[in-house]
Amino acid sequence: MNATAASCPVHEGRDDRKSARLADANLTPQQGARVVHGFAAGREILRSPKVRQAGATAAEADLSKPDEISFFFLDGDLHRKRRAAVAGLFAPKTIVTRHQAVMNRTMDAIVADLQQRGSAPLDELSWQMAVDVAAEIVGLTNSDTNHNLANRVKAVLDSSIQRKPGLINKLIFTAKMMVRVGRFWKHDLLPAIEARRVEPKDDVISYMVKENYSKKGMIMECLSYGGAGMMTTREFIVMCAWHLFEKPDLRERFLTGGEEDQFAILEEILRLEPVASLLHRRAVETAEGSQGGDMTEGEIMCINLRDANTDEAITGPCPYELDPDRAKRMKVVGPYLSFGDGPHRCPGAQVALHETRIFLDRMFRLPGIRLVSEPEVIWNPQIQGYELRGAVVACDPA
Numbered sequence: 001m002n003a004t005a006a007s008c009p010v011h012e013g014r015d016d017r018k019s020a021r022l023a024d025a026n027l028t029p030q031q032g033a034r035v036v037h038g039f040a041a042g043r044e045i046l047r048s049p050k051v052r053q054a055g056a057t058a059a060e061a062d063l064s065k066p067d068e069i070s071f072f073f074l075d076g077d078l079h080r081k082r083r084a085a086v087a088g089l090f091a092p093k094t095i096v097t098r099h100q101a102v103m104n105r106t107m108d109a110i111v112a113d114l115q116q117r118g119s120a121p122l123d124e125l126s127w128q129m130a131v132d133v134a135a136e137i138v139g140l141t142n143s144d145t146n147h148n149l150a151n152r153v154k155a156v157l158d159s160s161i162q163r164k165p166g167l168i169n170k171l172i173f174t175a176k177m178m179v180r181v182g183r184f185w186k187h188d189l190l191p192a193i194e195a196r197r198v199e200p201k202d203d204v205i206s207y208m209v210k211e212n213y214s215k216k217g218m219i220m221e222c223l224s225y226g227g228a229g230m231m232t233t234r235e236f237i238v239m240c241a242w243h244l245f246e247k248p249d250l251r252e253r254f255l256t257g258g259e260e261d262q263f264a265i266l267e268e269i270l271r272l273e274p275v276a277s278l279l280h281r282r283a284v285e286t287a288e289g290s291q292g293g294d295m296t297e298g299e300i301m302c303i304n305l306r307d308a309n310t311d312e313a314i315t316g317p318c319p320y321e322l323d324p325d326r327a328k329r330m331k332v333v334g335p336y337l338s339f340g341d342g343p344h345r346c347p348g349a350q351v352a353l354h355e356t357r358i359f360l361d362r363m364f365r366l367p368g369i370r371l372v373s374e375p376e377v378i379w380n381p382q383i384q385g386y387e388l389r390g391a392v393v394a395c396d397p398a
């Protein structure tokens, strides 16, 4: 019988998700937020002009100083203007004509390094790819050495949550953060700004220099690209690799299929394993939704992407099964809501998919490539998402 995943009764109960158990145990919507589980209602809210960003530290963002905060926290005309100014950096043509060269160059270095060392932590390799690509888009290309840029960004982002409570810990935490941000400013951001004052380029820093952003504004914008673009992609690459190492048929399909099929596989993995799980919005008006996205003025809504992405109304049966043909069959965008939707939808979605595709395509073709140690899934409460640590890959020497 040629059964499809959508109709096959033998697949009942199958759950291919690797991050779901930990997410179920740890997901913490903002206090007082109403959780929205359905895909149609969630998408309607994210697309509504009657909501404002309420995720991350939006409540603390000082909207009266828009040039000191990332555009992630802005809405309306100012948000549109700031996004439009950098939209070209994420356009499909720019990816092909400019970013793919960075992706291939980085992958050459990663492959040479892996073949020479024999084995390496996978998240270290995926981090290098994520940093190099985002650094090119942002314009962080004048650092003393790029490897140090990756380490300095990592130091700031990894330590950006105060893990221990109490005043003394807060002081220690703040001091450490200031030192790390100071190093990033001195070695990475300031040289890039000075270079662009002399010769502007097509990148985020050139735009910020032209618009006279404050020092704080520039640091905030760069770090939000770091969090939004680097940390997410690092995890996504490791998650896809883990699925492909584990499933020989899927790996074979990935390596023999065309680009379109490769993207379908990656997007389906992202549907099941969204790196960001919750998006928050605040209603500025009471409104009735036609898809269930009703809201009351002042209400905070939490869109649960994991539930929305596995809503049978839009996935068809067997929603927890990894089925790369699903999106096409259901006529839905492949990653479902994993890149968000509406005005804040991830501008880097295509960039992330391309770099992941190139990374995996090159890595899985290496002679002797194997996963010698599986990752541990851990929870990052700050981004309300998973992190995969401890995966080690090995390959034959060149």
Ligand code: HEM
Binding pocket: 053, 055, 071, 072, 073, 083, 133, 134, 137, 224, 225, 228, 229, 230, 232, 233, 236, 274, 275, 276, 279, 280, 337, 338, 339, 340, 341, 343, 344, 345, 346, 347, 348, 349, 351, 352
């Ligand atoms: C697999 C990798 C990625 C995932 C899962 C991801 C996910 C997301 C999601 C869910 C949002 C929407 C946030 C919201 O609506 O509140 C978002 C926004 C954003 N992402 Fe990504 N992202 C990824 C990669 C990237 C990359 C590579 C970049 C840039 C180099 C990037 C830059 C951004 C920015 C700047 C925003 C804020 C957009 C706005 O507020 O208008 N992301 N991302």
